[in-house]
Amino acid sequence: MNPRIKQVYKELNKLKLDGLILSHEPNISYLTNTRSRDAYLLVSKQKNIYITDSRYTTEAKKNLKGCTLLEIKGSVFKTIADACKKLHFNRVGFEERYLPFAEYNKIREGWDYGIELIPTHGIVEELRQIKTAEEIAKIRKAIEIAIAAFRFIQGYITPGRKEIEVAAELEHFIRYNGAYASSFDIIVASGPNSSYPHHLTSERKIKAGEPVLIDAGVDYLGFKSDLTRVFFSGKINSSARRIYDIVLAAQKRAISRIKPGVEISEVDAASRQYIAKKGFGRYFSHSLGHGIGLEVHEAPHISGKEKSLLKAGMVFTVEPAIYLPGRFGIRLEDICLVTRKGAEVISVTLDK
Amino acid sequence: MNPRIKQVYKELNKLKLDGLILSHEPNISYLTNTRSRDAYLLVSKQKNIYITDSRYTTEAKKNLKGCTLLEIKGSVFKTIADACKKLHFNRVGFEERYLPFAEYNKIREGWDYGIELIPTHGIVEELRQIKTAEEIAKIRKAIEIAIAAFRFIQGYITPGRKEIEVAAELEHFIRYNGAYASSFDIIVASGPNSSYPHHLTSERKIKAGEPVLIDAGVDYLGFKSDLTRVFFSGKINSSARRIYDIVLAAQKRAISRIKPGVEISEVDAASRQYIAKKGFGRYFSHSLGHGIGLEVHEAPHISGKEKSLLKAGMVFTVEPAIYLPGRFGIRLEDICLVTRKGAEVISVTLDK
Numbered sequence: 264m265n266p267r268i269k270q271v272y273k274e275l276n277k278l279k280l281d282g283l284i285l286s287h288e289p290n291i292s293y294l295t296n297t298r299s300r301d302a303y304l305l306v307s308k309q310k311n312i313y314i315t316d317s318r319y320t321t322e323a324k325k326n327l328k329g330c331t332l333l334e335i336k337g338s339v340f341k342t343i344a345d346a347c348k349k350l351h352f353n354r355v356g357f358e359e360r361y362l363p364f365a366e367y368n369k370i371r372e373g374w375d376y377g378i379e380l381i382p383t384h385g386i387v388e389e390l391r392q393i394k395t396a397e398e399i400a401k402i403r404k405a406i407e408i409a410i411a412a413f414r415f416i417q418g419y420i421t422p423g424r425k426e427i428e429v430a431a432e433l434e435h436f437i438r439y440n441g442a443y444a445s446s447f448d449i450i451v452a453s454g455p456n457s458s459y460p461h462h463l464t465s466e467r468k469i470k471a472g473e474p475v476l477i478d479a480g481v482d483y484l485g486f487k488s489d490l491t492r493v494f495f496s497g498k499i500n501s502s503a504r505r506i507y508d509i510v511l512a513a514q515k516r517a518i519s520r521i522k523p524g525v526e527i528s529e530v531d532a533a534s535r536q537y538i539a540k541k542g543f544g545r546y547f548s549h550s551l552g553h554g555i556g557l558e559v560h561e562a563p564h565i566s567g568k569e570k571s572l573l574k575a576g577m578v579f580t581v582e583p584a585i586y587l588p589g590r591f592g593i594r595l596e597d598i599c600l601v602t603r604k605g606a607e608v609i610s611v612t613l614d615k
Numbered sequence: 616m617n618p619r620i621k622q623v624y625k626e627l628n629k630l631k632l633d634g635l636i637l638s639h640e641p642n643i644s645y646l647t648n649t650r651s652r653d654a655y656l657l658v659s660k661q662k663n664i665y666i667t668d669s670r671y672t673t674e675a676k677k678n679l680k681g682c683t684l685l686e687i688k689g690s691v692f693k694t695i696a697d698a699c700k701k702l703h704f705n706r707v708g709f710e711e712r713y714l715p716f717a718e719y720n721k722i723r724e725g726w727d728y729g730i731e732l733i734p735t736h737g738i739v740e741e742l743r744q745i746k747t748a749e750e751i752a753k754i755r756k757a758i759e760i761a762i763a764a765f766r767f768i769q770g771y772i773t774p775g776r777k778e779i780e781v782a783a784e785l786e787h788f789i790r791y792n793g794a795y796a797s798s799f800d801i802i803v804a805s806g807p808n809s810s811y812p813h814h815l816t817s818e819r820k821i822k823a824g825e826p827v828l829i830d831a832g833v834d835y836l837g838f839k840s841d842l843t844r845v846f847f848s849g850k851i852n853s854s855a856r857r858i859y860d861i862v863l864a865a866q867k868r869a870i871s872r873i874k875p876g877v878e879i880s881e882v883d884a885a886s887r888q889y890i891a892k893k894g895f896g897r898y899f900s901h902s903l904g905h906g907i908g909l910e911v912h913e914a915p916h917i918s919g920k921e922k923s924l925l926k927a928g929m930v931f932t933v934e935p936a937i938y939l940p941g942r943f944g945i946r947l948e949d950i951c952l953v954t955r956k957g958a959e960v961i962s963v964t965l966d967k
Contacts, residue, residue, distance in 0.1 A: 319813065428791060434786050435784070464795070
């Protein structure tokens with residue numbers, strides 16, 4: 264039996280649930296060890312059922328292990344409801360963060376007697392936080408391809424080139440170098456555009472001397488990377504240099520705090536307090552980082568509110584930033600693995 | 616006042632709602648005429664409130680018209696709940712297809728007295744079905760760039776080239792030719808891979824003489840295109856030719872049925888019945904098409920179950936297909952605009 268699904272059984276026992284309906288694709292991919300798309304998964308001790316439509320059944324038959332495949336005919340919700348009835352469930356869990364209200368109702372409507380549909384929260388996300396050696400190897404490879412892409416792209420950051428063209432070259436490189444594609448919309452933010460934390464890459468042309476912030480990652484066998492660097496086409500001016508150095512020092516402070524048993528909020532605070540002390544606290548407007556794996560953003564959330572403790576095997580970004588509205592922004596983003604003794608910065612070989 | 620929001624007011628009147636909480640990004644983009652991201656919109660006669668976090672507020676201030684901007688401090692759900700309380704709402708609608716169960720509960724929990732939270736369905740999607748001249752112009756441009764990309768890519772479909780490399784060249788071309796990016800994961804499916812309707816573009820190398828199915832579209836100022844063609848590197852064999860001709864004839868039959876007032880199911884049936892008559896009915900496993908605009912897949916759904924009637928201004932794909940498991944698949948996908956008299960195939964200039 265798949266040890267990941269076994270872990271879910273334990274949680275179901277605790278919650279006195281007969282089964283769990285999963286609708287969040289990365290969670291389904293994780294439990295089935297496949298690249299799941301447009302599917303639902305019903306996990307229970309009697310039977311695990313993978314539910315998808317005819318577009319994916321041939322693929323699923325080939326790849327699925329330890330699951331019964333059920334092809335949707337007609338309504339997906341009736342299919343799920345009927346499967347639960349057949350297994351004589353009384354209490355069935357669902358993923359409250361992902362199941363839309365309408366789908367919740369449709370599943371319930373498919374039951375003519377009183378099966379209880381119980382909200383659950385983060386059962387699989389919790390498991391996914393601690394990466395196995397095999398997962399870490401895939402994340403490493405996703406980071407490695409992204410680093411090669413960042414090195415390659417430096418030659419393209421020249422005055423007159425459009426942001427969107429830089430993104431095109433990155434995406435092209437990534438796909439020729441072993442990745443499936445970039446793992447999210449590549450951000451190329453030049454000059455004042457870099458002051459928007461989530462700038463939409465545009466037709467703007469890069470000007471000499473200004474900062475060009477690039478935030479990009481790749482998808483390697485379903486695992487993601489996510490890195491940010493700021494480049495300068497020409498000489499870096501002294502005000503940008505000063506901000507850059509503050510962000511870099513803030514990042515170092517956070518990374519030095521990482522080790523098992525440390526409260527996550529402390530890692531965020533290490534960067535934030537330093538930036539605040541330098542007088543730029545209000546210009547670091549987002550949290551410090553996020554877990555990464557099958558999703559670009561996943562648990563744990565590296566924020567000042569997160570009271571849980573770091574554990575060995577967690578992988579997350581550390582990305583302090585300072586955004587000076589209308590002027591420019593500096594963000595430096597690396598990916599760290601929590602080891603038994605501290606942190607390994609997996610993306611350490613990418614220059615800063 | 617924005618005429619789109621005025622239309623929503625009419626629906627709110629009918630449903631006796633004081634306001635509507637929107638959480639689906641394309642619906643928010645449509646109503647605000649901006650490229651909305653990570654936002655909520657509260658529509659009401661008293662006030663329209665655009666709710667987003669600090670990453671987007673500078674952008675939003677610049678672009679929003681006719682809306683009050685509210686920056687999230689702390690919990691987004693509390694922010695929404697508080698805004699409804701302040702406006703003294705009694706009955707507030709939400710989008711049941713998009714709001715996750717947990718978010719629904721969090722908004723409700725933010726109310727200490729009895730505001731009713733009422734599920735609504737498709738209010739904005741219904742409006743979005745009928746495209747304005749300005750929207751059609753953008754879709755036309757998105758199609759035009761995609762057609763140029765399809766023409767360009769033919770030179771790359773040669774034996775030995777990997778599927779993923781073909782996708783890389785397409786994506787590269789698209790971004791250099793005025794589009795933001797491709798509008799969905801480009802599908803390049805060679806040989807037997809073309810028999811999976813939603814193949815994941817892979818490292819497989821194209822072999823001489825086999826079909827290569829390409830399904831791609833672009834995002835132009837938020838509007839999408841979506842086209843499919845099947846190419847052959849070398850001479851097309853007679854069995855593939857036969858299937859190709861059947862799919863092409865099936866597509867023509869569907870397109871010839873399009874005009875205002877026709878039941879949508881009849882358009883689907885025109886292709887489906889023809890393919891069935893030729894003996895391949897079970898190999899055309901999905902519906903005929905889908906509306907397209909701010910989303911790649913939107914209303915109307917062009918399926919055999921859809922009883923609603925075509926209206927002038929609708930824009931949707933027509934994509935009959937035959938998938939022979941393990942052998943190959945042929946799908947031809949064009950985009951049609953319903954005109955007053957019939958259909959305009961906007962993608963007509965792309966050879967078949």
